[in-house]
Amino acid sequence: MPKMPQAGQRLNLSSIKAVAHKPIVVERSGEYCRIRTLRPDEVNKRIEGWLADPAVAAGLNMPGTVLSTEAFRAYVASFDNVRRMLLAIRTKSDEPIGLIMAEIDQRHRVGSLHLIVGDIAHRRLQISFEAVTLAIWHMFSERGLQKLMFEPLSRNQAAVTACRLGMLRQEGELRSHRLDAKTGERLDQLIFALTIDEFKSRVRVAAKLPIFEGPGLAKEFVRETARSFGRKQN
Numbered sequence: 320m321p322k323m324p325q326a327g328q329r330l331n332l333s334s335i336k337a338v339a340h341k342p343i344v345v346e347r348s349g350e351y352c353r354i355r356t357l358r359p360d361e362v363n364k365r366i367e368g369w370l371a372d373p374a375v376a377a378g379l380n381m382p383g384t385v386l387s388t389e390a391f392r393a394y395v396a397s398f399d400n401v402r403r404m405l406l407a408i409r410t411k412s413d414e415p416i417g418l419i420m421a422e423i424d425q426r427h428r429v430g431s432l433h434l435i436v437g438d439i440a441h442r443r444l445q446i447s448f449e450a451v452t453l454a455i456w457h458m459f460s461e462r463g464l465q466k467l468m469f470e471p472l473s474r475n476q477a478a479v480t481a482c483r484l485g486m487l488r489q490e491g492e493l494r495s496h497r498l499d500a501k502t503g504e505r506l507d508q509l510i511f512a513l514t515i516d517e518f519k520s521r522v523r524v525a526a527k528l529p530i531f532e533g534p535g536l537a538k539e540f541v542r543e544t545a546r547s548f549g550r551k552q553n
Contacts, residue, residue: 342400347457347533348411349449354419354457356400357407359392366407366415367391369437380472380500408436408450416446419454429466430458434478447481449529455513456531460544465515472497473507486521487511519548 346355367386369375386394398405402425408417416438423430432454436447451469458464469487471478482489490512495505522528522545531541546552 340401343404343462344400345404345406345457345533347453347531347536349453349532350530351411351449352416352446352453353409353411353413353533354406354450354453355409357395357405357418359395361407361415362388362391362395363415364388366418366437369418369435372437372439375435375437376500377474380497380506406454408446414438416440417450419450421454421458423458423462423464428464429468430462430464431468431470432458433470434481436477444477444481444484447477448485451481451485452529453531455518456529456541459515459518460540467513469511471509471511473509479509482509482511487513488517522548523550525550 344356347353367388370386395405397403402423404419404421404423406419406421407415408419409415417434417436419435420433421430432451434447434451436450455467458467468490469478469482471482473479473492488511489509491510493508493510496508497506498504499506528541528545537543542552
């Protein structure tokens with residue numbers, strides 16, 4: 320589970336170790352949505368309110384309290400955009416509708432993703448699936464990762480369904496692994512995973528390649544990447 324900000328929490332940015340790599344700004348678009356690195360100055364009341372939503376709070380196992388603008392911006396600033404990234408999910412008209420938190424272990428070339436669709440009107444699998452697909456393509460084809468993991472609580476049915484429809488493999492189940500932030504009840508957590516070989520296999524046999532566009536990408540990036548995986552071109 321991601322480490323989410325708490326009301327009243329003070330973040331000591333000076334304690335964040337400098338990294339040798341330059342921060343990576345992500346901006347990738349699909350057919351229905353786009354993902355882009357969230358900047359502190361982009362935080363607004365709409366984004367702040369997501370963490371107070373009961374459905375979001377339950378999925379993330381949070382108390383569901385509203386953070387101040389200053390606290391949320393400090394939280395966003397704590398991401399180094401190399402090992403830890405916070406991406407905003409946006410509509411094609413650039414409205415923010417959710418967040419993706421990504422953590423990368425560069426040594427072992429593995430990463431984990433956590434998804435929040437905060438905007439109620441866009442809580443449908445089409446958006447969730449495409450946002451995750453964009454993140455997966457970025458991690459495997461641009462960041463060189465070899466495995467991605469998704470670790471939703473078993474009660475987070477939206478996230479669990481998105482993982483299963485996305486043909487991710489359930490790698491494990493952690494019984495009584497978390498404590499409910501409100502009740503103290505013990506909660507189960509599921510582990511879904513996708514390796515680079517599984518990703519390549521899915522790309523080779525996909526009925527249709529996804530739209531994956533953005534700054535710095537060649538027009539035929541997806542097609543050429545798929546061909547390098549052994550996909551037969553029509």
